[in-house]
Amino acid sequence: MDSPRALAADPRDGYLFWSDWEQAAPRIERASLAGRARRVLVRADVLGDGAWPNGISLDYRARRVYWVDARSDSIHCADYEGADHRVVLRAHPALAHPFAVVVFEAHVYWTDWRSNSVLRADKWRGANVTVVQRTLTQPFDVKVLHARRQPAAARNPCAANGGCSHLCLIHSPAERHCACPHLMRLRPDGATCEPHEKVLLIARAGEIRGVDLDAPLEHVPMQIRLECQTIVRS
Structure with a gap:
């Protein structure tokens, strides 16, 4: 990942979607919630002049992913496999610089930085564009809270935490993978975490990285504890 921007998840299928602004390959990607089976769904730069995939949202009923593109000022959608791509709205005066998006029932909602507003339209045809709320400054994210x-x-x-001692990650509707917090690792049973603090520390500008000597190709996230000593002088 080069420049990830937004993400959305569907726990029913164990899917995680995100947008990436990478200049060489702006795209929408998908992986399981366990971080596996990663794949590119849509390349934004092959959809015309789109290259800044911004906010992303899911239509859970239709199992479709929606995103806004801030370069072509457009709203797009595709199914969970990246097929059946549709342009919902493009070249509309109310769609000047979209930032975030959310889908709810029959409408798609988005925030726009140039008009300082929250708007909505029909989620299939982009019809009936309506201003929901004007804002004093550039609106960032937008959410719909509903069952x-x-x-x-x-x-x-x-x-029941999938039988994992610590973290349980959904991989598919029927599969899960156990994971561990920092400075721990899975035992051979694939479900139980144990302490693992014997790592090689490598420091460079702005970063301290841990390397597992038994599995050097795996990144070990580090928690750095800084201890401060207070000196009281009379």
Whole structure:
């Protein structure tokens, strides 16, 4: 990942979606919530003049991913596999510089930095563009809080924490992978974490990286503890 911008998740299918501004390959990507099976769904630069995929949102009922592009000033959608791409709205006076987006029922909502407003339109045809709210400054994110925006899976592989001692990550509707906090690692049983603090520390400008001597190709996130000593002088 070069310049990730926004993300959205569907826990029913165990999917994580995100947009990336990388200049050489601006795109929408998908992986499982366990960080596996990563793939590119859509290349924004092959959809015309789009190259700044900004906000991203999911239509849970239709299983479609929506995103706004701040370079072509447009709203797009595709299915969860990246197919059936559609341009919802483009070249509209109210769509001048979209930043964030959210889908709810029959509408798509977005924030616009040039008009300082929150707007909405029909999520399929982009019709009936309406200003929902004017703002004094550039609006950043926008969310819809409703039970229908909180989908529940029929079966959750991480129910009862999936048998994991610490972190349970959904990989698919029927699969889960256990993970561990910093300075811990999985035991051979694949479910239990144990302390693991014997790592090689490598420091460079702005970064301290840990290397597992048993698995040197795996990055070990480090928690650096800074201790301060107070000296009281009379």
